[in-house]
Amino acid sequence: MSYKLLRALLFRLDPETAHNLALRSLGLMQGIPSACRSVGQRLTVTDRRLRQEIWDLEFGNPIGMAAGFDKNGNVAKAVAALGFGFVEVGTVTPRPQPGNPRPRIFRFPAEETLQNALGFNNRGMAAMKKGLAGQRGAGVPLGINIGKNKDTPVERAEEDYAVLFRELSECCDYFVVNISSPNTPGLRSLQEARIVQSLVRQGREITPRPILVKLAPDLEESVAVELGQAAVDAGAAGIVLTNTTTDYSLVAGADRVGGLSGRVLKQRSFELLECLAAELFGRCLLVSVGGVDSAKEAYRRLRAGASLLQIYTALIFQGPSLVREINRGLGELMARDGVESLEEVIGADR
Template sequence: MYRLVFTQVLRRFDAEAVHRLTVSALALLARLPLLKRLLHRAYAPHDPALRVSAFGVHFPGPLGLAAGFDKDAVCAEAIAALGFSHVEVGTVTAHGQPGNPRPRLFRRFRERALINRMGFNNAGAHAAARRLRRPRGVPVVVGVNIGKTKVIPESGAAADYVASAKELAPLADYLVVNVSSPNTPGLRDLQAVSLLRPLLTAVKEVCDSTPRRTPLLVKIAPDLADEDVDAVAELAMELGLDGIIATNTTIKHDGERGGLSGRPLKERSLEVLRRLRAKVGDRITLISVGGVEDVDDVWERILAGATLVQAYTGWIYGGPLWASHIHRRLLRRVRRHGLTSITEAIGRTA
């Protein structure tokens, strides 16, 4: 049914307009306690065999929603009620900004992909913090992804990230430093270890000072050269980061300017995951994202060493209950392989 609605109705409308409408509908659902709880009971993962622990945080399942959808932390509970184990909100910047000019979100139906050049459009860290302080009506792990405000020069990047971290780290289950979006000029330059080390060091000081020490992760691009992937992995171990998220969108495509997500990213995202696992083993939590479309993709990422898996484009093409269906199929796979927990599968083919 969803596929029919998508192909016959939704695809005829501007992609960003549909996105805004969907976020508004989910924000409304988040304000309806009874319906939200009923949906959570029906569709969220509850079986103990799917539970995952990472960097001191307990997740009801391995599959979460990647950053980019809920930019302002307005509907995380509703998303969890539809079957995701965790929601990464953002990317949030220290100062609110409108993002890049429209149009800036494009579908590529044949490839089951999206291209975006949104440019971190969000209301800012203070507004996100205000929403994150609200009590959660259903259990949901909320990560917060932070990025650089566009108008801030490279020399002020660390201070800009620190300003966001001070607002958001105390309220997040984990914090992610995003230096890998292709849509903010100069942002990816911060992935160079010489620039990344002082930035991460400064943000980590903030995370370490929160009452329960907020876990800190870094998100990298698929377009990094292999030796640069290795360098980031070594830096993450040196600084004692809690995890690496691999990968963001790619600029290696022939479509509209912007970052490409979805099926075309699958192969490289898996390559980067395997390279990271070979480098860090199980010393750092790895979260795999990019080209995740079905239960086979999630299972493959877990076997390759991912503790958690995230998706975004797969949900857009798969429908509202896509994550719930994936978790149910994962549970069947765990039982078919004679495992007591999905964590027993992590890194089996690494």
């Protein structure tokens, strides 16, 4: 069935119901190794020019699954089979929590935009640990995105991050400290240089895994740069830009809840990448996310200084073959420009 047809059916369902159906299907696929293999063979682009070695890990291509799709890490292996070069699971919190009341995901098809107010609904770190134990060897690097529980007071947030670093260190290849979701009250107030430094320093004492920090697109540019610098000074391996935006003026008719992702976030996410690249390129790894929806856009982000990219919303609107399309397209753009490796592409426009 073409994705156009499947999408017409899925879009008749409430977005979260459709999402859960997709997760269930991926779960079924994951349970049948031959199905996972054959999907992987069809959707994975093998092109040595797209490969990178980062933190002693092999990234087969620069396109990753963004956080929030597989919050519990149940289907990381199946997601990897869609052709991703790496997969990020979470956001996971120490204890299970239900998230905000439904409905809490909304679609804006004309704008290829989603709005979500989920609020870190997840089964908690113990369930994630158990689930991931059976999936090592997903074949691609795996990141865990971590956040605090809603009922943990902001002043005690560091304790939540500490226990997550400790408990999940053996289950992943890198961590992302999420202090930028708009759906947990007070979380964004952790976006302060002193706090970011303390979170990263504490993490470095607990885990040998690379630690990245994920920022919001709604920060003043100078503040985002300051936070990026503070994180890197404290030993962060990279910055993930960006989470969803609370600039509701970007979509006519959007309620003032949650965060917007997809096409309306594209330009803002790009601008923030350029700002951080101006200060931090070469000092840490930049991961660009927000409105990446084509090979052309992916190429632009790489040339602006991102080493890795992530997608979420465009996958919902364009379907699972998008990853293959982007990777093939990147190969074509590289051939057009006569470049032989991503190293020559990354940061070329700076």
